[in-house]
Amino acid sequence: MEATLKSLSQDADSDMECSDNDCLDEYDYYNTADDNDIEQIDPSKTDPEYFEYECLTEEQVERLLNETVEILSNNLQITPSLAKVLLHSHGWAVTIIATKYRGNPDHLLISSKVKPSTTPLPVSGCSRYLTCPVCVTPQIIEKFFSLSCLHLFCKDCWTMHFEVQISQGISTAISCMARDCEVLAPEDFVLKHLSRSNMREKYQQYTFQDYVKSHPELRFCPGPNCQVVIRSREPKAKRSICCQCKTIFCFKCGMDYHAPTDCHIIKKWLTKCADDSETANYISAHTKDCPNCHICIEKNGGCNHMQCYNCKYDFCWMCLGDWKAHGSEYYECSRYKENPNIAHESVHVQAREALKKYLHYYERWENHSKSLKLEAHTLEKLKSRINQKVMSGLGTWIDWQYLFTAAGLLAKCRYTLQYTYPYAYYMEVGPRKELFEYQQAQLEAEIENLSWKIERAETTDRGDLENQMDIAEKRRTTLLKDFLDV
Amino acid sequence: MANIAAQRIKREFKEVIKSEEVAKCAIKVELVNDNYTELKGEIAGPPDTPYEGGNFILEIKVPETYPFNPPKVRFITKIWHPNISSVTGAICLDILKDQWAAAMTLRTVLLSLQALLSAAEPDDPQDAVVAKQFKENAEMFHLTACHWTNIYAGGPSVNKDFDDKIKKLVEMGVDEHEARVALSSYNWDMERATEQLFS
Ligand SMILES: [Zn+2]
Numbered sequence: 153m154e155a156t157l158k159s160l161s162q163d164a165d166s167d168m169e170c171s172d173n174d175c176l177d178e179y180d181y182y183n184t185a186d187d188n189d190i191e192q193i194d195p196s197k198t199d200p201e202y203f204e205y206e207c208l209t210e211e212q213v214e215r216l217l218n219e220t221v222e223i224l225s226n227n228l229q230i231t232p233s234l235a236k237v238l239l240h241s242h243g244w245a246v247t248i249i250a251t252k253y254r255g256n257p258d259h260l261l262i263s264s265k266v267k268p269s270t271t272p273l274p275v276s277g278c279s280r281y282l283t284c285p286v287c288v289t290p291q292i293i294e295k296f297f298s299l300s301c302l303h304l305f306c307k308d309c310w311t312m313h314f315e316v317q318i319s320q321g322i323s324t325a326i327s328c329m330a331r332d333c334e335v336l337a338p339e340d341f342v343l344k345h346l347s348r349s350n351m352r353e354k355y356q357q358y359t360f361q362d363y364v365k366s367h368p369e370l371r372f373c374p375g376p377n378c379q380v381v382i383r384s385r386e387p388k389a390k391r392s393i394c395c396q397c398k399t400i401f402c403f404k405c406g407m408d409y410h411a412p413t414d415c416h417i418i419k420k421w422l423t424k425c426a427d428d429s430e431t432a433n434y435i436s437a438h439t440k441d442c443p444n445c446h447i448c449i450e451k452n453g454g455c456n457h458m459q460c461y462n463c464k465y466d467f468c469w470m471c472l473g474d475w476k477a478h479g480s481e482y483y484e485c486s487r488y489k490e491n492p493n494i495a496h497e498s499v500h501v502q503a504r505e506a507l508k509k510y511l512h513y514y515e516r517w518e519n520h521s522k523s524l525k526l527e528a529h530t531l532e533k534l535k536s537r538i539n540q541k542v543m544s545g546l547g548t549w550i551d552w553q554y555l556f557t558a559a560g561l562l563a564k565c566r567y568t569l570q571y572t573y574p575y576a577y578y579m580e581v582g583p584r585k586e587l588f589e590y591q592q593a594q595l596e597a598e599i600e601n602l603s604w605k606i607e608r609a610e611t612t613d614r615g616d617l618e619n620q621m622d623i624a625e626k627r628r629t630t631l632l633k634d635f636l637d638v
Numbered sequence: 639m640a641n642i643a644a645q646r647i648k649r650e651f652k653e654v655i656k657s658e659e660v661a662k663c664a665i666k667v668e669l670v671n672d673n674y675t676e677l678k679g680e681i682a683g684p685p686d687t688p689y690e691g692g693n694f695i696l697e698i699k700v701p702e703t704y705p706f707n708p709p710k711v712r713f714i715t716k717i718w719h720p721n722i723s724s725v726t727g728a729i730c731l732d733i734l735k736d737q738w739a740a741a742m743t744l745r746t747v748l749l750s751l752q753a754l755l756s757a758a759e760p761d762d763p764q765d766a767v768v769a770k771q772f773k774e775n776a777e778m779f780h781l782t783a784c785h786w787t788n789i790y791a792g793g794p795s796v797n798k799d800f801d802d803k804i805k806k807l808v809e810m811g812v813d814e815h816e817a818r819v820a821l822s823s824y825n826w827d828m829e830r831a832t833e834q835l836f837s
């Protein structure tokens with residue numbers, strides 16, 4: 153676990169350390185290896201994405217939960233089953249539960265649905281037989297069981313009730329069968345009535361899922377068929393990487409990592425994109441015409457700096473503007489220029505303007521997402537290019553390794569850039585947005601430079617490229633330091 | 639059909655027939671087939687509501703897993719109510735969903751539905767159009783619900799104005815029920831209803 157933890161704390165300054173020695177072959181921006189010998193800088197202060205967490209197996213989680221259950225059940229002298237009900241309904245906060253219990257135990261037990269809100273009346277009479285209200289069958293009294301509410305039902309009906317609920321995916325929320333009775337069936341009571349082993353297994357699997365979901369420090373890895381649970385004592389919208397399947401996700405909401413945008417905004421944005429997919433479809437074409445000679449050009453790499461194969465004109469894929477203008481301080485391709493008089497325009501014009509604004513951000517968001525996918529393809533091409541070079545005696549694989557490192561960094565930078573668009577879309581116009589868009593434009597420009605250089609690297613001389621990598625990553629961290637607010 | 643389900647339904651059927659509500663003609667159940675999987679329910683519109691004087695027929699389907707799962711109930715009689723779909727008769731009521739308890743019975747269900755007719759829950763709507771009218775135009779809702787009760791459930795209050803408007807649309811070739819739905823949805827505004835029907 154220690155090694156995993158360390159790998160997360162990537163240190164901005166470790167990049168510098170590596171640039172002039174031979175640790176390059178294991179030099180990876182996402183998983184900077186062993187940083188023991190690097191100067192002791194607190195990464196939680198320097199790295200805006202620093203996040204401490206650990207990956208746990210099912211057994212480890214079970215142990216963790218059981219420890220908590222044991223503490224509470226010893227503390228309050230209650231059964232582990234009841235302790236679980238209380239912990240589940242109180243986000244596993246042992247001290248809060250213990251305090252509430254000492255203050256007013258009845259209130260706690262009633263509000264947690266362990267005890268009924270009204271004092272139950274025990275069954276009167278001394279008959280040896282009772283009629284079960286569910287199956288309407290008279291049976292001897294020994295066959296009847298109840299929860300703390302004393303609502304009696306026969307053993308077979310309890311079993312049926314639990315099986316039906318479990319088959320619908322319900323476990324910790326199974327309650328009594330009486331009308332208007334909210335008392336929950338604790339684990340030991342349910343298990344006592346389940347005999348079929350597949351039902352017991354399912355029940356235990358569902359309760360486990362419920363417990364993890366109600367635990368503020370735990371998250372299931374969202375990766376397909378992955379059983380790993382991530383634990384962090386600081387449940388924030390930070391980047392978590394599953395040690396098993398390598399899925400990268402936001403710890404808070406479980407969706408794809410989305411810095412600098414926050415969980416609420418990214419959800420809003422993704423819903424909007426899904427709703428407006430029709431409108432946006434027409435722009436997702438892979439081909440555009442060269443703005444100079446009008447020949448049809450297909451985008452086959454991630455880089456937005458395009459060069460027409462026909463007339464050699466350099467232009468920007470996004471805005472079709474001259475690329476030379478993009479290199480300057482006034483790079484404004486990423487910025488949307490709002491109409492300052494929009495409030496005075498007609499509803500119709502406003503609606504068109506709103507669509508135009510959305511499409512501006514959507515187009516860039518979509519474009520970087522596509523570029524990321526195309527860059528995976530570029531990497532394949534890179535491999536075969538290096539292979540050719542090595543075969544013809546131009547350096548060794550190790551000499552060319554830096555290109556892969558550069559491609560990795562490029563992907564990471566582009567990923568952040570992609571998620572700056574929803575952020576900007578929902579930002580209010582003002583100096584903060586201006587600063588954001590300035591930094592976004594700077595990052596964008598450096599990313600395109602890097603992308604251009606990687607696609608065309610012809611020598612094993614890596615000085616220039618490493619310089620470019622350094623600049624791009626600095627721009628990325630600067631933007632996150634200023635705007636990642638979690 | 640599972641043994642418990644049939645056993646329960648037989649018992650409940652007797653329970654309803656013997657109940658005091660049946661004596662007062664407020665609720666009723668009939669068997670639709672011999673194996674107790676489907677029943678026909680009937681409830682009287684409660685007094686002092688737009689449903690008063692109407693008789694509402696319900697379709698009741700009993701699942702295999704009854705009574706551990708609730709019966710599936712919907713209105714056969716068309717009704718104008720925020721928690722009941724004016725199109726399908728589907729009902730939004732907690733005890734027919736997650737608040738069901740195995741110890742509840744058909745009688746509980748019928749009485750709860752009757753109570754729902756007396757007290758709608760517009761914040762948990764099944765029919766958004768009706769719920770909106772209920773909240774924003776209480777009088778219009780009342781008139782519309784009375785009219786539907788009159789037409790579909792045999793209620794006593796005839797609304798001449800509404801009947802005339804529907805007649806006009808029918809003369810234009812519109813189906814009578816469709817005309818009623820359009821007019822009801824647009825607060826009986828002829829122009830907007832026509833626009834919607836012919837667009
Ligand atoms: Zn029973």
Ligand SMILES: [Zn+2]
Pocket residue numbers: 299301302303328329330333334335
């Ligand atoms: Zn109970």
Ligand SMILES: [Zn+2]
Pocket residue numbers: 373374375378379380394395396397398399
């Ligand atoms: Zn995983």
Ligand SMILES: [Zn+2]
Pocket residue numbers: 389402403404405406407410414415
């Ligand atoms: Zn998130």
Ligand SMILES: [Zn+2]
Pocket residue numbers: 442443444445446447460461462463464465
């Ligand atoms: Zn050209």
Ligand SMILES: [Zn+2]
Pocket residue numbers: 468469470471472473478485
């Ligand atoms: Zn551009």
